[in-house]
Amino acid sequence: MSSFCTILNVNVLIAVIIVPFVGLDVWGLLHSLTRSDVIRMILKHLENYIAIARKQAETHGAAALKLTVIFDLEGFNIKQYAWKPAAEMVFTLLQLYEANYPEILKICFIVNAPKIFSLAFSVVKKFMHEYTISKIKIYGTDAKKWQAQVLSIIDKDQIPVHYGGTMVDENGDPRCSLIVKPGGKVPKSYYSKNIASDSEKEYKKVTIKTGEKHVVDLLCLENDSVLKWEFGIESHDIKFSIKRKDEEGNEEVVHGPRKVGEGPVDVGVMPVKGPATYSVVFDNKNAFLRNKKVYYDLLISVPSRDLNMSDEPDDSCEPAAAGSK
Secondary structure: OOEEEEEEEOOEEEEEEEEEOOOOOHHHHHHHOOHHHHHHHHHHHHHHHHHHHHHHHHHHOHHHHOEEEEEEOOOOOHHHHHOHHHHHHHHHHHHHHHHHOOOOEEEEEEEOOOOOHHHHHHHHHHHOOHHHHHOEEEOOOOHHHHHHHHHOOOOHHHOEHHHOOOEOOOOOOOOOOOOOOOOOOOOHHHOOHHHHHHHHOOOEEEEEOOOOEEEEEEEEOOOOEEEEEEEEEOOOEEEEEEEEEEOOOOEEEEEEEEEEEOOOOEEEEEEEOOOEEEEEEEEOOOOOOOOEEEEEEEEEEOHHHHOOOOOOOOOOOOOOOOEEO
16 A cells, blocks of 8 residues: 655655555445454554654664655545545544654655645644644645655655656566555455445435435535535436525525436535535436435534544444435
8 A cells, every 4th residue: 555665865864655546445445344454554554664763763863753755646536535434534544643643744745636635635634733734745746846845855766756766666667566556446356245234324215206306405504514425326317416505595506416327326525614504406307217216325514523533443433314305
């Protein structure tokens, strides 16, 4: 999932972690392992990195204790992290990091960030200390801008060509994939039936008759809230949209309408503000022959307050409450 490289730069040993998001299959991981398993695996890697840094610090001084991290968001898909089990795992990891590993970060480069990442970061930074936030530098896909900053910290011959350096692995790969190992699709044969069935229990199910629609009203009381959705349709397609109605009765469409067909679960997240009512609409009015079976999980929350997470990983996941009409 990531690589730990020991980098020599201006006579100071710098510990560098590179985390590529290309091919990272969060959905597959969390259908094959429990959330606790994944969290323990990540923390084990982090502990190993810190142990190496401590050993280097014995020779090179306290500066070697600080970690430099590069998160490469090429291939980042926000839909994976809007999925509730994945989002809760990320928030739990952030809490564990802030509680147990304060001030180990020298600098964190987030590179190749798509525009949608700003939404995700605005949510997760609520769980970060100011010290951590001050160490994070976010860059888009213009490599010239972020490579110059990376090379101001790391010597060119000690970082892969893909990140602006001159290093290749023994296969001549500019990404050094033998060292900085990318993720990959988790085969469905690895999926745990127990984990999958637990996830399915979270969804509400409804049959929408021909010519009708199903509306779920969600009350938003505060600003800085988010609306998250997961839904699927067992066959054919359904029209999906979200409307907002304020206290004065003014109504507007804030998402869609768009058709969603059978296949992978449709997952999304959007910022919302209150006081207002957000209506999630599954519309089957244009269908004259077929009823549609839809399963869904919807939630409006204030992330810094409503996500009930402890410092200990928890495999339970409370279903969202939503009223329908």
